Amino acid sequence: MAKKLMKGSEAIAEAAIRNGCRFFFGYPITPQTEIPEYFSERMFEEEVHGCFLQAESEIAAINMVYGAASTGVRAMTSSSSPGISLKQEGISSLCAAELPCLIFNIMRGGPGIGSIQAGQGDYFQAVKGGGHGDYNMITFAPSSVQETINCIGQAFPLAEKYRMPVMICADGIIAQMMEPVELPEMQPYEVDPAEKPWAATGWDPKNPVGERANVTSLYVETEQLDVLSARLQGRYAIIRETEPQWEAYNMENAEIVVTAFGTIARIAKSVIDELKDEGINVGMLRPITIWPFPYDAVREAATQPGVKAVLDVEMNAGQMLEDVKLAINGAQNVDFFGHCGSHLPTVDEIREKILSMREE
Amino acid sequence: MKRFIILMGNYGSGKTELAMHFALMAPNPAKTLVIDLDMVNTYFRLSDRKKLFADAGIRLITPNFASSHVEMLTVPAEIAAAFALDWDLVVIDLGGDAGAAALGQYKPKLLQAQREGADIQLYNVVNTNRPMAGTPAKLIRLMGDMERKARWNVTGFINNTNMSYETTAEDLESGYEIIKQAAEETGLPVAYTSGKTDVLDAFLAGEHDPKYVGQPLYLEKRMHRDWDTLTKEGV
Numbered sequence: 001m002a003k004k005l006m007k008g009s010e011a012i013a014e015a016a017i018r019n020g021c022r023f024f025f026g027y028p029i030t031p032q033t034e035i036p037e038y039f040s041e042r043m044f045e046e047e048v049h050g051c052f053l054q055a056e057s058e059i060a061a062i063n064m065v066y067g068a069a070s071t072g073v074r075a076m077t078s079s080s081s082p083g084i085s086l087k088q089e090g091i092s093s094l095c096a097a098e099l100p101c102l103i104f105n106i107m108r109g110g111p112g113i114g115s116i117q118a119g120q121g122d123y124f125q126a127v128k129g130g131g132h133g134d135y136n137m138i139t140f141a142p143s144s145v146q147e148t149i150n151c152i153g154q155a156f157p158l159a160e161k162y163r164m165p166v167m168i169c170a171d172g173i174i175a176q177m178m179e180p181v182e183l184p185e186m187q188p189y190e191v192d193p194a195e196k197p198w199a200a201t202g203w204d205p206k207n208p209v210g211e212r213a214n215v216t217s218l219y220v221e222t223e224q225l226d227v228l229s230a231r232l233q234g235r236y237a238i239i240r241e242t243e244p245q246w247e248a249y250n251m252e253n254a255e256i257v258v259t260a261f262g263t264i265a266r267i268a269k270s271v272i273d274e275l276k277d278e279g280i281n282v283g284m285l286r287p288i289t290i291w292p293f294p295y296d297a298v299r300e301a302a303t304q305p306g307v308k309a310v311l312d313v314e315m316n317a318g319q320m321l322e323d324v325k326l327a328i329n330g331a332q333n334v335d336f337f338g339h340c341g342s343h344l345p346t347v348d349e350i351r352e353k354i355l356s357m358r359e360e
Numbered sequence: 361m362k363r364f365i366i367l368m369g370n371y372g373s374g375k376t377e378l379a380m381h382f383a384l385m386a387p388n389p390a391k392t393l394v395i396d397l398d399m400v401n402t403y404f405r406l407s408d409r410k411k412l413f414a415d416a417g418i419r420l421i422t423p424n425f426a427s428s429h430v431e432m433l434t435v436p437a438e439i440a441a442a443f444a445l446d447w448d449l450v451v452i453d454l455g456g457d458a459g460a461a462a463l464g465q466y467k468p469k470l471l472q473a474q475r476e477g478a479d480i481q482l483y484n485v486v487n488t489n490r491p492m493a494g495t496p497a498k499l500i501r502l503m504g505d506m507e508r509k510a511r512w513n514v515t516g517f518i519n520n521t522n523m524s525y526e527t528t529a530e531d532l533e534s535g536y537e538i539i540k541q542a543a544e545e546t547g548l549p550v551a552y553t554s555g556k557t558d559v560l561d562a563f564l565a566g567e568h569d570p571k572y573v574g575q576p577l578y579l580e581k582r583m584h585r586d587w588d589t590l591t592k593e594g595v
Contacts, residue, residue: 005372005489005523014491030402116402176403178372180489180523 003182008145008175009034011183012104015149016076017042019156020189021102022050023075025064027057027083030116031172032106035078047186058083062090062103069099070215072191072199074156078104080172081122082113085130091165092131096217096228098198100159102152103137103167106175109341118172119341120262123319126169127291134229136236138243139167139291141261145179147288153184158243162235163198169290171315173263173344244294247286248301250276254283256354257301259324260313261287264338264345268313271350282354283307290320298327307332309357313350314338362478364442364450364470366463367518368506369485370493371456374520376406378485378554379453380582389417391448393441396422399433399462400455409582435462443469457492460506467511483551484514486542488521488535496541503546516551516574517543527555529562536563540572550574556581 006014013035016024024039036054043052051068055061061077068075079087084105094101107122109115122130126139138158140151148170155166193201200213219225250272251257260268265286272282285301287294302310302324310332312321318336325334337353339345365382367375379394386392394413396406405426413420421441423433442450443466454460463482474480484503486493493499507513521535532555543550554577555563564576 003489003523003526004491004494005487006491007371010491172403176401178404178524180526 003180005178006145006181007034007178008148008170009106010038011145011149011181012078012152012175013038013042014183015152016102017048017050018184018186019074019152020187021074021076021156022048022189023065023068023073024050024052024077025055025061025068025075026077026079027055027061029080029083031108031118032078032080032104032175034175035104035106058086059090062087062094065101065103066090066094066097066099069094069101070097070200070213072193072196072201074102074189076102076104078106080106080108081110081119084122084125088125088131091137092133092135093217094165095131095135095137095232096133097215098163098232099165099215100156100163101165102155102159103165105167105169107169107171109343115342116172117342118263118315118344120171120264120315121317121319121341122169123290123314123316126167127293127323135232136239136291137165137167138162138239138289139169140288141169141290142174142288143262143265143286145174145177146181148174149181149183151288156189160196162239164235169262171262240292243289244292244297245288246294246297247284247288248297249284249286250281251283251285251301251304253281253306254304255280255306255308256282256357257304257307257310258282258284258313258350258354259286259298259310259320260284261290261320264313264315267345267347268350270347271354274347274351275354280358287320290323293323293327295323295327298324299329299331302328302332302334309333309335311335311337311354311357313345315342315344316340362447362450362473362476364452364473364478364480366452366454366480366482366512367485368454368460368463368482368510368514369456370487370490370499370502372490373456373485373487373493374522374554375456375485376404376453377579377581377583378518378520378577379406379451380409380412381554381577381579382449383413383418383451384416384582386418386449388448391446392418393445393447393450394418394420395439395442395450395452396420396426397435397439397452397462398426398455398459399423399435400457400459404583406453412582435465439466443473454510457502457506458509461509463510463512470512481515481551482510482512483516483518485518485520486535486539488538489523489531494538496538496545499538500542500546514548516549518551518577519553519574520555522555527559529559529566532559532563533566536568536572540569543572552577554579
């Protein structure tokens with residue numbers, strides 16, 4: 001298929017549609033308003049024939065996703081940091097009700113209302129449970145518009161396989177920038193009740209087929225809640241084992257390894273390329289899934305022979321840093337460089353930091 | 361004679377890059393005014409390149425709060441300077457698609473300027489690699505919509521078809537074919553074909569009806585994303 005030049009937000013909406021998403025519920029917020037804007041037209045075109053609904057609030061939108069997902073359809077919502085905070089109760093409920101769906105967080109600067117420029121301060125919120133209870137969701141952190149499209153392609157099947165919401169955390173720059181992209185072909189999605197026996201697809205009391213679907217996150221009895229918890233935790237253990245994704249870059253003969261995710265990883269790549277031309281080998285290990293976090297890959301990269309230190313770079317005060325340190329578990333020196341939300345670290349700053357580490 | 365170059369077009373067509381080109385190539389910087397009238401975008405805008413204009417001695421008018429952390433931009437009163445003062449060239453960079461509406465309120469002023477002899481060009485900057493401008497019919501529809509919002513009619517096309525850092529002469533070629541049809545249908549001229557030197561030269565080496573090429577405009581990339589300037593792939 002021919003490449004198109006698309007804005008991240010447009011590409012996100014179009015890719016979701018082409019992967020069978022027919023239900024979008026959301027509420028506008030910069031820097032991702034173009035996602036609902038795109039859906040608001042495209043969903044009503046004949047070849048799509050889906051549902052776009054601008055909810056009265058973020059909370060309403062996530063609960064509409066809960067309702068749609070309960071019927072087995074591919075549903076999605078998107079927002080930016082403060083809006084994602086509002087959705088947390090719904091996200092926790094979706095996890096407990098084991099409902100597959102896609103949630104986009106186009107991260108901006110925080111805390112609070114923060115700023116409208118790109119941020120990465122929602123790492124903890126996404127992977128350590130922004131809502132209550134023992135839950136996790138597969139969380140992607142793409143670093144280009146094309147990779148975001150590819151993550152969407154994986155998101156719905158993974159959400160359905162593990163019966164859980166999947167989150168994609170991209171920063172404002174991904175949603176706002178234009179890049180050449182290749183989109184997948186249109187793949188219509190039909191709910192198959194045999195594949196999704198849990199889905200509330202309609203039950204005729206006079207002519208009952210199968211069990212009556214009961215979607216809930218309420219478990220009053222301790223024993224029942226224990227059964228749910230054991231099922232969820234068992235699933236999470238499998239995901240931790242099998243689903244981590246990462247990219248290793250320029251790891252051959254690396255003396256320093258950079259860990260970074262999203263757009264910041266691209267800035268770090270620029271530095272790595274520049275230093276390589278000067279004969280300095282710096283590698284990078286970039287988690288593509290931030291939950292499950294690629295602990296093994298990070299540890300292996302950090303302790304590869306010849307590596308003297310690890311530099312974690314983020315656009316926050318050092319959140320993924322904690323997972324990097326857990327992965328390495330004291331086996332390597334770990335340093336950090338970053339700015340808090342909406343202040344992009346520059347190529348020069350990262351370069352200077354790496355060079356100063358070499359002198360130590 | 362006062363000259364207005366107003367750039368309108370689909371999101372991602374390259375209006376800002378062209379606005380910078382027209383302004384920075386102007387022979388008399390002291391008599392050149394650039395107006396960032398993009399009231400839509402909060403990222404990747406003309407005002408991000410303030411310093412380039414300051415260094416060139418060109419006055420830049422920016423919406424209030426542009427490139428800050430506030431998402432509601434407001435139109436600055438300072439824009440009146442475009443009509444009140446004596447300029448050789450006024451370049452106006454509009455926002456994409458519906459952003460054309462920002463021009464609408466200046467219709468009486470533009471009409472008056474026209475009566476006083478000003479040359480006013482409203483160019484439709486076209487990148488046929490953008491999904492909404494991918495066929496002659498789509499781009500004519502989009503243009504009609506933007507014209508209504510801008511309350512001014514387009515005076516010519518600019519073929520700026522590109523694929524960001526992956527642009528080749530083939531992109532300009534496919535833009536040429538689509539814009540040619542749109543030009544025939546609307547009767548509007550193609551004023552310019554623009555691109556980076558190597559791409560534009562490769563395109564110009566081919567066979568074309570000069571009527572649908574217009575003047576070649578050799579662009580430098582000024583709206584690059586700072587963080588990628590050092591990667592091999594550019595941007």
